[in-house]
Amino acid sequence: MAHKWTENDVPEQQDRLAVVTGANTGLGFETARVLAAHGASVVLAVRDVEKGKQAVARIAEIVPGARLSVLALDLASLESVRVAAAELRAAHPRVDLLINNAGLMYPPRQNTADGFELQFGTNHLGHFALTGLVLDLLLKTPNSRVVTVASLAHRFRGKIHFDDLQWEQSYDRVAAYGQSKLANLMFTYELQRRLTAHGANTIAVAAHPGGSNTELMRNSPAVIRWLAPAVAPLVTQSPAKGALPTLRAATDPGVLGGQYYGPDGLGEVRGHPRIVPSSNRSHDLAAQQRLWAVSEQLTGVTFEV
Template sequence: MTKLWSTAEVPSQAGRVAIVTGANTGIGFPTAQVLAQRGATVVLAVRDLEKGKRAAAAIAGTAPGAQVVVQRLDLTSLDSVREAAGELRDSFERIDLLINNAGVMYTPKQLTQDGFELQFGTNHLGHFAFTGLLVDRLTETPGARIVTVASIAHNIRAAIHFDDLQWSRSYDRVAAYGQSKLANLMFTYELARRLSAHGSPALALAAHPGISMTELMRNSPAVFRLGMSLFGRLFTQPAEQGALPTLRAATDPAAVTGQYYGPNGFRELRGAPVAVRSSRQSRDEDLQRRLWAESERLTGVIFPV
């Protein structure tokens, strides 16, 4: 029988610097916690500094001697993204791991500070810009990885609406979330290809947590929340389990660029982390390139690869 991958498989991270966005809650917290327990210097890149400090203290309590740093990062503001990236570049000569984990889900119609639809602006454009501003540090660091957290929702009523990326004409919060998660995968695949073409050994990978019970679910449609209350034990998993695909993408020595990890159970809802396959649409290289160009235009961040 094949051994199931668990946190016991995470190798030593001593000497490595890992940045995890949204690490004060959800699957980001156990992701950061395990990396710190394995010896990494972990940066909790969070919007709320007080919550970040409490999370850092909780992690330090389970990982004696761990180096846990809190960095303010508001992905709904490109000014904040640029400020955070600049401060991190000043603080660290090397960055080994960037885990683009933070996100919002099924929110009512709102705009970011830069006028982007909130889910697309936070989940995709904020992380796109943040990665672009740090990517040269990663390409200079041997063994570096960029892991972006996607979702099985990239299959649910999802498309990249190039004619109305910001949903200004009408708004469907489920479809808007699907667009943002589809964009996460397209970004990962295009980044992996560009890094390889650039001759960089840095890896770009993606992961999804299945259905994990976190506060991200708070804006879900009522019928979905009802289903989870009735059948949640059958189809969901705790945040610690949901973090495993991200941790495998970030640390498994056998992982290769462009890989996508998710749970191995029924419809990838829960289970142990394995390599999975995303939708055909997500792997359309023409769409990936078009989204990349539009993302550079919208954010003003041009990647050096």
């Protein structure tokens, strides 16, 4: 029988620095907790610094002696992303793990500080910019990884709407979320191709949590929120379990660049992490390259690979 990978399988992370976006709650919190428990120094990159400090206190209670710090990062503001990247560079000569975890799902139509649709701007463009701005810290760190958290939702009406990326003509929150999560996967695949061509030993990997019972659901349509107490136990798992695909992508020595990890159960909704497939659309090379070019243009961030 195949081995069921758990947080106990995370190798020793001593002397490694991990940056986890959205680490004050849910999947990000659990990811930070486990990495800290295995010896990593963890930077909790969060929008709300006060909540970040509370998360640090909670992890420190569970993991005495944990090495933790908080970094102010609002992915919905390119200025904030640039400031955070500069602070990271000033404080740390290297980054072993960049875990692009933060995200939001199904909000009403809103714009980021830079005028991007909020889900695309936060989930994809903010992480794209952050990765590009700290990439040199990863490139000079042996066996470093960029792990980007996607979603099963990349399959649900997930399509890159190049003719209306910011949903200005009409807004569909479900399709907009699907676009942002598809973009996360396309970003991972194109980044890996560039890293390989560059001869880098940094790898780019993606993961998804399956159905995870986290605060992400707070903007769901009313009917979903109403059904959630009855249905959630059947189609979701705890944040600790949902974080396992991210943790495996980040730490398992056998992981290869460009792989995608998710739960092994029926429909990839629950279970233990394994390599999973992504949609045919996510592997569209021309669309990946076009999305990359547009993302560089929109963020003003170019990559050295």
